[in-house]
Amino acid sequence: MTIKSMRRAYQVVKTVLQYGLDDLIPAKLKPWYFRLLRWSFFWLTNQHKDKVGGERLKLAMQELGPVYIKFGQMLSTRRDLLSDEWAEELAMLQDRVPPFDSAIARAQIEAELGAPIETYFDNFDDTPLASASISQVHTATLKSNGEEVVLKVLRPNVEEKVHADLLLMTQSAQVLETLLGHGNRLRPAEVVEDYRTTIEGELNLKLEALNAIKLRNNFIDSGALYIPKMYEEFCFTRLIVMERIYGVPVSDRAALEAQGTNLKLLAERGVELFFTQVFRDNFFHADMHPGNIFVSTEHPEDPFYIGLDCGIMxxxxxxxxxxxxxxxxxxxxxxxxxxxxxxxxxxxxxxxxxxxxxxxxxxxxxxxxxxxxxxxxxxxxxxxxxxxxxxxxxxxxxxxxxxxxxxxxxxxxxxxxxxxxxxxxxxxxxxxxxxxxxQMGPLGMAKKIKKQFPYWTDKLPELPELVYDNLKMGKNFVNSQNQLLDRYLKQQQKAHKSNYLLITSAVLVICGSILFSQNATLWASYACIGIGATLWLLGWRSRPKNRKF
Ligand SMILES: Nc1ncnc2c1ncn2[C@@H]1O[C@H](COP(=O)(O)OP(=O)(O)OP(=O)(O)O)[C@@H](O)[C@H]1O
Structure with a gap:
């Protein structure tokens, strides 16, 4: 442990005790060393007795700085773990951070570019457009074509600070986990681990740029979402450059109303966008806080969203x-x-x-x-x-x-x-x-077959054994006494039968196609495809019927 990390540990302990967060742990769970800790810091009394637990936690996190603030924000979304009151308190944590010196920002940008800023950019604004816990954003124009851009640069030494805080959090979570017992629904160690993945992803701006490029391409023809263009040649781990956008923050309802935005359409588009990202593209923006979503200003009757910060997908x-x-x-x-x-x-x-x-x-x-x-x-x-x-x-x-x-x-x-x-x-x-x-129809089946083709040719020799095991499992299952289970098992059996027919049909079609592509006996390939298609039809018809889609 370095002097720095010891100082930070002291700061955390001090804040925890001053906000009486230790009082939130039931006395019967507190081991002797916890009490010893409290006695040894007897001058640090809980000055916030009048406040409820959630509020005390929020204030403590606010005091401990950006890493804890972000942690609190993340925690506020874990409503499966926290009560609604606590979650609402933590959701109020604001990520407002004073900007860092623009001379440092310049030095950092030039180190990433390997050249002075003026080589590639004009009008670099030393006053940041925004300053957040992880990064700072400056505006400029591209020297090559005059396009307006923003440069997003990581805060100095942010990685070091995040890692030091994460280490402390992990250790504290482990102690807490031991105190609370493994069956406890709060699961602090798991929550911290979840946070680690999130925040470490945010420390790599290149990753954010790659995500943005992918999401932009997915919605390139969409009238519902716009993702600013990334200038890949200027995207690095600690710096990214993207098109500057202008929009109304989505949380600014008054401004949206003033410009006559069709709010019904906007709201519906939000839900549609979510389902499109999840079900069509399997790639969804998962950091949708108001600071990251803007609304277009032109054509307010046909509004679209503008998405920023694709660090977490x-x-x-x-x-x-x-x-x-x-x-x-x-x-x-x-x-x-x-x-x-x-x-x-x-x-x-x-x-x-x-x-x-x-x-x-x-x-x-x-x-x-x-x-x-x-x-x-x-x-x-x-x-x-x-x-x-x-x-x-x-x-x-x-x-x-x-x-x-x-x-x-x-x-x-x-x-x-x-x-x-x-x-x-x-x-x-x-x-x-x-x-x-x-998904369940012929088109979906065809898509799946195409996608799985290389895998199936590999697994083909194991197939009879797999099918046999599968059927045997289904059969053993049927022996159960439970009435409810019986209903379930009948459905399972039907599904197994249908799957078996569908798999066999797919195998036959694949074999037929292989024979066909290698100019082997044509009648054999036609026979395979024909029988395959018939089996597919049978399999399709024998699916369990009470699934309503
Ligand atoms: N392309 C852009 N055009 C215009 N403004 C931008 C652009 N990118 C970022 N900003 C401004 O900078 C702010 C911070 O950007 P961003 O959310 O990407 O930073 P961050 O460090 O990831 O912050 P956080 O993680 O707290 O959301 C945005 O809320 C927006 O006001």
Whole structure:
């Protein structure tokens, strides 16, 4: 431990004690060394007894600086872990940081460029346009064509500071975890680990630029989202250069109204954009706070979003996406058995989970949601409640899903703020249904076959064994006594049969295509493709029917 890190540790302990955060740990969980710590710092008394826990934590984080402020902001989105009051307090943390010296910014930029700023840029403004915890933003114009750009540069020594704070956080989280016991729902070590991934991603600006380029390309023809152009030749780990944008911050409702923005359309586009990013592109902006989203100023009747700061992006596996879509559809069909099955099938909860108890718990939290009109139900809230319930059944944390749930909650909140009558279900349902239909239909099958072709040719020799194991598992499963399980198993069997037919048909079509491409006996290739197509039809028809898509 260096002198610097010891000083920082002292500062953290001092703040924790001054804000009485140690009081928040129940006395019976406090070991002797905790009390000793408190006695040895007897002059540091809790000066904030009058304030509630969440507020004290917020003030302490504010005092500890940017890394803790960002941590608090992230924590505020973990509503599956925190109570709503605590989350609301932490959400108020503001990331306002004084700018750093522009001479330092210049030196840093020139070090990355390997040349004086004037070699490539004119009109570099020494007064920053914005200054945040990780970086600072300056405006300039490109020497080559006069285009307006912004230069985003990392704060000096920010990596060192973040890593020092992270180390301390990790150690404190481990102590806390031991005190609280492993079964505790707060899981501090996991939360800090989650934060580490997020903040470390933000320390690499090149990564942010690459994400922005990808997202921009995904929406290049869209009238709903614009991502500023990145100048790749000037993008490095500590510096990126992008097109300057002008827009109204999305949180500035008064300005949006003043310019006559069609708020209904804007709100609907927000929800659509989210589902497009998740389900079509599998690449979604996961840091959607108001400072990162602007609204276009031209053509207010046909507004679009402008997205900045693509440091944190989320992706889901194909399987996660399918389970997620099914999850929503099952919820709106009030099919709680199906939801419970989905959590087990996907592996989010263990296979030996008590299905009946799980289904019951899901029903208890979901059913009251239908007391509201359908259009007021929030997808994010549904997911949040389902995750909270699943956690009680030891759901393994899925960081990608937590990221998704947070983004969804934010997008819906934003949509409602812009247009309180926003009908979330009507906006999202057609999208989900057509996605599911496409996935399960012939086009989706063809796409999957094409994508999986190299993998299947590799796995072809193992296929009979896999199919046999699969069927055997299904058969063993059927022996269960439970009535509910029986229903589930029948469905499983049907699904296995259908999968078996579909897999065999795919194999035959692939074999036929290989024979055809190698100019082998044509009749054999036609026969393979013909039989394959017939089996596919049979498999398709024998799918379990009570899945409503
Ligand atoms: N291309 C741009 N054009 C105009 N303004 C920009 C641009 N990029 C960033 N800004 C301004 O700089 C601010 C900070 O940018 P950005 O969010 O990218 O920084 P950050 O360090 O990642 O901040 P945080 O992580 O706290 O969101 C934005 O809120 C916006 O006001």
């Amino acid at each position: 989320g992706t889901l596996t194909e399987q996660d996406k399918r389970y997620l879509a099914e999850n929503f559809l099952a919820f709106f069909n009030r099919d709680y058995t199906r939801i419970a099955q989905l959590y087990i099938e996907s592996g989010w909860v263990a296979a030996d989970t008590d299905l009946v108890a799980f289904e019951q718990a899901i029903k208890v939290v979901c059913e009251p949601m239908f007391n509201k009109p359908l259009d007021e139900i929030s997808f994010g809230h549904v997911l949040l409640e389902l995750f909270r319930t699943a956690r009680r059944f030891d759901m393994v944390v899925q960081p990608q899903l937590v990221l998704l749930e947070k983004t969804l909650l934010y997008i819906e909140g934003l949509g409602r703020q812009l247009y309180p009558q926003l009908d979330l279900w009507q906006t999202a349902k057609p999208f989900l249904e057509s996605w599911m239909a496409e």
